[in-house]
Amino acid sequence: MTTAPRTTPAGVVPPGPTDSWVTDLSVDSPVRQAALQQLHVLLLRASRHQVRRMRHLLPGIGARDLDDLAHQAADEALVAVLRRLGSFEGRSRFTTWAYKFAILQASVEVRRQAWRNREVTLPDTVVLVDPDASPAELTEAAHLAAAVQEAMTTALTPHQRRVALALLVEAVPIDVLADRLGTNRNALYKTLHDARSRLRAALVASGHLDPSEDRRHDRSSS
């Protein structure tokens, strides 16, 4: 290696800002093979971490299959990291940057497996309040729910409504829904964002939402 050894005796890659991963992983590096092996160790650690976090979504899968899934995610992440290596600008630690690829791959694969045999439904309506309740029986929260239910039909396009309901009521993971609809995560999130904006605008217009709430939100986030 061109730098001090990065691995501990246990073979775990410790984090650190003083690495030369990009140089070591370049195609003409004399230590590329060793760096690739170390990178794979690091990615496998991240993918196993993520599979552990999400294993409740795969109750019927045994430990060996879960580890196979982690290995597959680490392998795919290695390809992604090498493909994007030139875009690493050192704004974070290399290890943090690399981990995110393995976490993404593992997450997507777990969600895909969890929904492999499940039908994805695209409901067009949602019931948020008891249809038999009289106006006098409705709480403040129920009034808001009724207004949201109404705005879902009047303010949203059918596509926005179905995407919002699939993601937020049916809890279909966004990447699974993207696969089934032949689109991508970005497009679905934009649809959801626009749907929320329209709903909020409709609720402000009907007096169910305080327009200053948006500004309060922005301040609390900053």
Add this chain to the structure above:
Amino acid sequence: MTIRTPDAVVASLTADTSPYLSCDECFERVDQYVDALLLDPQHADPAMHAHLRGCAACREEAEALLELVAADAVR
């Protein structure tokens, strides 16, 4: 399976997710965001906060990354 109450669904449908950030942009920034948060838990990034509030998948992945990097830091 997660059972969502009507109140939770309403909160989720009406969440304020501005300023807008795409999932790809979130992925591009999440490593920097996590490192910054570990240095300063009060680190402010309104667009990241808004996106993570509104996107369950990106939130799960960001939380996982934060947990993993934090665990490295105490090794």
